[in-house]
Amino acid sequence: MAVMAFHLDTPRLLLRPPVREDFEGWVLMAADPVTMATLGGVQPRSVAWRAFVQMAGSWSLYGFGMFSVIERATGRWIGRVGPWRPDGWPGNEVGWGLISDRHGLGYATEAATAAIDWVVDVLQWPEFIHCIDPSNERSVALARRLGSTCLRQADLPAPHVQQVDIYGQSAADWRRRRP
Numbered sequence: 001m002a003v004m005a006f007h008l009d010t011p012r013l014l015l016r017p018p019v020r021e022d023f024e025g026w027v028l029m030a031a032d033p034v035t036m037a038t039l040g041g042v043q044p045r046s047v048a049w050r051a052f053v054q055m056a057g058s059w060s061l062y063g064f065g066m067f068s069v070i071e072r073a074t075g076r077w078i079g080r081v082g083p084w085r086p087d088g089w090p091g092n093e094v095g096w097g098l099i100s101d102r103h104g105l106g107y108a109t110e111a112a113t114a115a116i117d118w119v120v121d122v123l124q125w126p127e128f129i130h131c132i133d134p135s136n137e138r139s140v141a142l143a144r145r146l147g148s149t150c151l152r153q154a155d156l157p158a159p160h161v162q163q164v165d166i167y168g169q170s171a172a173d174w175r176r177r178r179p
Contacts, residue, residue: 008067008114013107015067015081015114017059018052022068025077025099026052034100038133040162055080064123066095069111071102078102081111083119083128088157090166091129094119096142108142116146117178120171129168131156143167147177 007016018026029035030048043051058065066080079098085091094116096108119125130148132139148167156162 008118010110010114012072013111013114014070014072015111016070017065018056018068018080022077023049023052025068026080029079029097029099032100034103035097038136038139039097058084064119067111067115069098069107071107078107079111081108082115083123083125086157090131090154090156091168092119092125092127093131094128095130096139103138108138109145112142112146116174120174125171127168127170128174129166131164132167133162134165140165140167147173 007014009015027045027048030043030045030051033042036042055065062085064083066082066084068077069079069081070076071078079096079102081096081098082094084093084095094112096112098108098111116128119128129151130139130143130146131154132143134140144167146169148169151166151168153163154166156164
């Protein structure tokens, strides 16, 4: 699979590996205090760059990473959603983060559903988790809508140093309840 040619389509979104042109959108999201309040805090441009190339590197080295989420109606980069498994992480995660002016529109559910289908059907992950800051009510609600339950608490590895609630489910449970 050629990484740059690969994408997932949903009715309103295009999900694809990050490309250089996505960086300015990534920087805007990283500077957004609403979005970043439960994602480790606002990041300066230099830190956002490291996170951006880390995600692109995951695609290059492992064949997966979070997708850039592109709003079809505008062509605008609106966030990142998808599989993530850094060294020392508490499991195979499907995570999400969207710019705050796109919260509440159902985009996270739409994108996360497509990403979970992909990790279950293509990557063949037997289970997946979502690492959620306990104060992030929107993400907790989304995890529950997706059929995940709170499994445990965990500390994320450095440099994150954050305790999170681990929501998740098995691939078999996802297939049974798939929207």
